[in-house]
Structure formats: C-alpha cells, structure tokens
Amino acid sequence: MATTREIVKRRNSISNIRKITKTMEMIATARFKKTHMRATGGRPYTDNLSRLLSAMVVTLAGEEQSYHPLLETNQQSRRYIVLVLTSNRGLCGGFNSNLIKTANEKLQTLKREGLQIELRVSGKKGIQYFKFHGYEVPQRYTDFDHQTSFQDIEPLADEFMELYSQKQIDKVVVVYNRFVSSSEYYPDVLDLLPIGGDEIHTQGSEESMKCEDYTFSPEPGEILEELIPATVRMRLFQCFIDTIASEQISRMKAMKAATENAEQMIRSLSRQYNRARQTQITNELLDIIGGAEAIG
C-alpha cells in the first residue's frame, strides 16, 4: 500500500490538473459563445446565397449569359486541391482524429481515381499528422483561429477561384467539421469549386419549380459576376467558422469530462489517504503500547 506522503503528492498533482482542465473548459465555453453566434448567424446568409445562385443557375441553364468559368466543369488538369481544416491546439477529444479519418477516406478515393492531389492543411494538429504519415503538404496555414475574420479567408478563396478560372485545377474540396447545434457537429466534405455541382442543381430545380420567369436587374451576367465569388467566399468562410465553433464544443466536452474524472480521482485518493493515515496511527499506537508493555 502507498504511503500517505505518496498519496498526498498524487492528490496534489491531480488537483493541479483539475484546475487546468477547469480553466480550459471555461475558456472554451467563453469562446464557444462567440463562435456559436458567428456560425449560426452566418449559416442563413450562406444558405440563402447558395439558394439564390441555384435559382439563377437553373433558370438560366443553357443560355449564353449564364456562362461563368467557376460554373464550368474543368477536366483537363486532373489536379484537385484538398483543404483540411484542423485545429492548432489539442485537448479537444476526437475533433481532429475524426476529421483526419474523413480526410483520409476522401484522399484514398481520389488517389484510386488516379488524380493528382494538392493537399493543403490548416491547423498544427493536421499538419503534424500528415507530415508524420509521409504526405507532402506544400501549403500550410496556422494563422486561422477563433478570431479569424472574413477578410482573413478572402485571399484564400480568391486564390482558389483564380487557379480554377485559369484551369490549373479541376476541383477544390474542403474537409471540415460541420456545426449543427451546441451539442452536435460532424466531419463533412464540401465541393467548393466548381460551384455548379450536383447540390446546386438539386437545390435549383426545387427553386425553379416555384418560379420560372425572373426579371433580372442588372443583366444576369453581371449579377453572376458578383454573386458567384460572394458565394464561394462565404461558403469557405462558413467552413472555417463551423470548424472553429465545433472545436470549442469538442474542447468544452473533453475538458468537462476530464475535470469530472479528476474530481472522482481526488475523492478516491482522499479515501485512500484517510485509510492510510488511520493505519499509520494505529501502527504507531501499537508500537507505543508494545514499547510501554515491554518496559513495564
């Protein structure tokens, strides 16, 4: 059995860990409140932009003025960009591992199809993983955190759009954690470019069923010229803010569980300590009594 001193040492160290996990839980909760507002606030905007674009794409299908390079399907380069959004910090449960699992599945599927993949990773955790597993990660981003703004994402979206317009890439895929509610998120894969994918067409056919004869102001071409980049930028930004909000949920849950475990451990160690202390006292008393009897 451990001595009282050993037990006290363990209890103190666990108590210190509990303080850290509790603080981390509180920080994650505070950050979550902010990021939750951004993620839920941005979602209707992103969805409505996509809906509007779908309505336009389907209404104008086949017409000359509906041409836009980002709506076209590129097939020449056979080069895909896969952007994986992970976190910079750990201690957030299965957040990164689940996402990396989804990313790996996607990468394997694309590799089997014989496509050339350019892997881009945001977040130190993902970078470490892919580096360790021998992937080449030419572009790494570590600056995106809970304070990331729309302006920070804009250049990245613009770069993707430019590469796509120049036909240097065939597709941009984003692997991210989709935020659903304050207790739910799941890893998801979004086809960022080309924007006129299946999702847009399905959504658009539903939309066009409701209405066919839109009046456009200004000309459809001019609206598309602004609407498409705005939608791409916002969809990419939404991926980032969803991931950031999901990271905070995951960290909050993980740290709450860690704090509870630490508390349980402290209780159990306190019981062990009391028992050990009692045994020690009994032994000392027996020694004294034994000694007194021997003298007497």
Added chain:
Amino acid sequence: MLDVNVGDVVFPAHDGLLGVYRDHAPLLCKLGMGLLRYRDEQNRSSTLFINGGFGQVRDNEVTIITSEAIAGSQINALQAEQELLDAEEMPKFTLKHVARRNRAIQRAKELVKLTKMK
C-alpha cells in the same frame, strides 16, 4: 436574421430605390447601399441600413441577402460623423487600400446622410 410579415418594402437596388408590393413579379437584383423601409402588419414603419448584397422577390416573399444591416434606430449621427473621419484617415498606399477606403467613405457618407434625413 430578420423574418417579418410586411405590407410593402422599399429597398435600395443597385440603380435606385425599388418598391415591392403584393403580387410583385419575380425579381432577382443586385443591391446598393442605403435605407430599406418596410411596413409591418400593424402598419408600423421600420428602417434598416443595408450595405450591398442581393434581393429576390417571388411568391410574395422578399429575400434580402446583405453582408451588413443596421437597424435605423441604432444609427447615431455622432458615430456616423466619426466613422466618416476614420474612413478618410484610412491608408491609400495600394489599389486595394484605395478601394477599401473608398468603400468605407461611401458607407459613412450614406450613414451621415441617413442621420440627417431622420
């Protein structure tokens, strides 16, 4: 997100104000910067400052998608004047800076104009 039942809406399209009443023809348009007015079911008028975006009208439903919306009651004259001064102080070293500065100045000027209209 604002979701209200309205009698009519007047919003700033890219080429001027546009009024939408019941049974308006389906419309998709680019928005400008300025004041959106609507009257609710109790005939109370409300205003919102909106900054660009897109508007869609169909099936007696108006969808305004904008990157910025400020309730008319929250626009403050002093703050708008200050924003105009701040916008004029913005850097103009590159083309991007100039574009950003011009946008900020235009936005602040619109806000100042709106406070004077009140």
